[in-house]
Amino acid sequence: MKLVVATRNRDKLKEIKTLLKDLPVKAFSLNSFKGVPDIIEDGSTLEENARKKAAQTSRFLKKFVVADDSGLEVEFLNGDPGVYSARFSGKGATYKSNNEKLLRLLKDIPPAKRKACFKCVIAVADKGKVIGVSEGKCNGKIGFKSAGDNGFGYDPLFIPDSFKKTFAQMSQAQKNKISHRSIALAGAKKIISNHLSLYL
Ligand code: IMP
Numbered sequence: 001m002k003l004v005v006a007t008r009n010r011d012k013l014k015e016i017k018t019l020l021k022d023l024p025v026k027a028f029s030l031n032s033f034k035g036v037p038d039i040i041e042d043g044s045t046l047e048e049n050a051r052k053k054a055a056q057t058s059r060f061l062k063k064f065v066v067a068d069d070s071g072l073e074v075e076f077l078n079g080d081p082g083v084y085s086a087r088f089s090g091k092g093a094t095y096k097s098n099n100e101k102l103l104r105l106l107k108d109i110p111p112a113k114r115k116a117c118f119k120c121v122i123a124v125a126d127k128g129k130v131i132g133v134s135e136g137k138c139n140g141k142i143g144f145k146s147a148g149d150n151g152f153g154y155d156p157l158f159i160p161d162s163f164k165k166t167f168a169q170m171s172q173a174q175k176n177k178i179s180h181r182s183i184a185l186a187g188a189k190k191i192i193s194n195h196l197s198l199y200l
Contacts, residue, residue: 001196003027006039006057006067011152012181016068019176019185023192025064036060046071046083050123051130059128064195066188070120070180072154074142076113077105085154095153099146102157106142114141118158120180122188124195131195134187136180151175 003025005016013029020027030036039056043049046069053067071085081088081098089097106114118138123130140160148156148168155167160178167175176182 001025001199002063003192004033004057004061004063004065005029006053006065009152012068012070015172015176015179015181016066016185018172019182020189020192023189024196025192030057033061041069041083043069044083046119046121047123047133047135049083050121051125051133054123054125055128055130058125062127064192065125066122066192067125068120068122068181068184070118072158073117073119074102074106075115076109099154099157102142102154103145111141114143116140116142116158118154118180120184122181122184124188124191126195132188132191134184134191136183136185136187138178138180138183 001024003020005013005027007013008030017027036057037060039053041049041053043052049069050067053069054065057067058065071082073079073082085098087093089101117140120136122134124132138160140158142157143159143166146156148166150170150172151168158167159165160167167179
């Protein structure tokens with residue numbers, strides 16, 4: 001069965017495909033389809049955005065869809081960048097400019113006040129309707145400088161609890177064992193499996 005991952009972000013797709021590989025589905029991203037309208041992520045929560053992306057994409061493509069919305073919440077910044085993680089440094093934001101802004105805002109802030117957490121919400125939709133939502137969270141802290149070349153986004157700055165290295169210094173397999181996305185996907189896989197059994 002075909003499953004559409006409602007993203008154009010190749011980094012996310014790579015992680016999601018790896019995490020779904022034991023399910024009897026073949027995953028495609030939006031890059032495999034023409035004319036899918038961009039969905040405006042104007043929700044005030046990750047869940048609102050994930051639900052909107054999943055439902056609208058499923059309605060448009062008439063397919064089975066998973067959509068992820070994720071972000072980084074930094075305690076010292078009262079939960080920012082949160083839902084604005086992708087565009088934290090403004091128009092034309094890149095992973096690099098976002099990371100630079102975060103380091104600037106946390107300059108001279110001591111380790112005890114650099115707590116952060118990654119959150120991921122995955123919504124699953126079929127026939128235009130959301131059939132389930134799953135959430136994952138990974139606690140950690142923000143380092144003082146960028147470290148590591150793996151992963152994407154804020155990975156070079158995020159040191160998960162109980163580790164002395166950033167997500168970007170881990171292999172994808174290591175990150176996948178503890179990441180917010182893998183926890184959310186474990187829940188989403190149950191929703192997907194239950195739904196697939198309806199087709200058998
Ligand atoms: P969105 O879910 O596409 O709205 O964007 C989420 C943004 O949060 C990404 O562009 C990244 O900057 C950041 N993000 C989400 N998940 C991760 C992750 O696993 N590692 C690093 N950054 C992430």
